[in-house]
Amino acid sequence: MPQFDQIAEIYASQLFWLAIFFGLIFVIVGLGMVPKIQGTVDQRNDRIAADLATAASARETADKLEADYRAALDKSRAEAARVAAEAKAAAAQATEARVKAADGEAQGRLEAALQRIAEARSSAQAEIEQVAADAAAAMVSRVAGLTVDEGTARAAVQQELVHG
Numbered sequence: 001m002p003q004f005d006q007i008a009e010i011y012a013s014q015l016f017w018l019a020i021f022f023g024l025i026f027v028i029v030g031l032g033m034v035p036k037i038q039g040t041v042d043q044r045n046d047r048i049a050a051d052l053a054t055a056a057s058a059r060e061t062a063d064k065l066e067a068d069y070r071a072a073l074d075k076s077r078a079e080a081a082r083v084a085a086e087a088k089a090a091a092a093q094a095t096e097a098r099v100k101a102a103d104g105e106a107q108g109r110l111e112a113a114l115q116r117i118a119e120a121r122s123s124a125q126a127e128i129e130q131v132a133a134d135a136a137a138a139m140v141s142r143v144a145g146l147t148v149d150e151g152t153a154r155a156a157v158q159q160e161l162v163h164g
Helices: 002-143 150-163
Strands: none
Touching: 002 150
């Protein structure tokens, strides 16, 4: 085969040009581009490390601020609970005082109403006795034809009212 016969003749020249291109690529890429890429990577790593340090510092500051905030919030809640309890106690005392005052006023009104009722009952009882005595005297006068004085008629009516 002719392809295999040529290998010996062109083998050395191919190896020569391979070495030249490999060397040229090594010089261009290895000595020209890799240091620039490595510099960029190093800068990026340094920037990431600095950013991480800044973030850690910011996180510590945020944690401290959060702890301070929570402490202030707990203190505010405790103060609000204390103020609410004081207000509740003051409102309860004020309400109790108003209830006592209203109860006293209602008791006074009740006693006055009971007094008026007792007076009205007494007055009505006296009127009923008077009317009953007059009716009894009129009935005795009509039925028996006798005249009964007012005191006797009233005594008879009171006795009937008591014994039923």
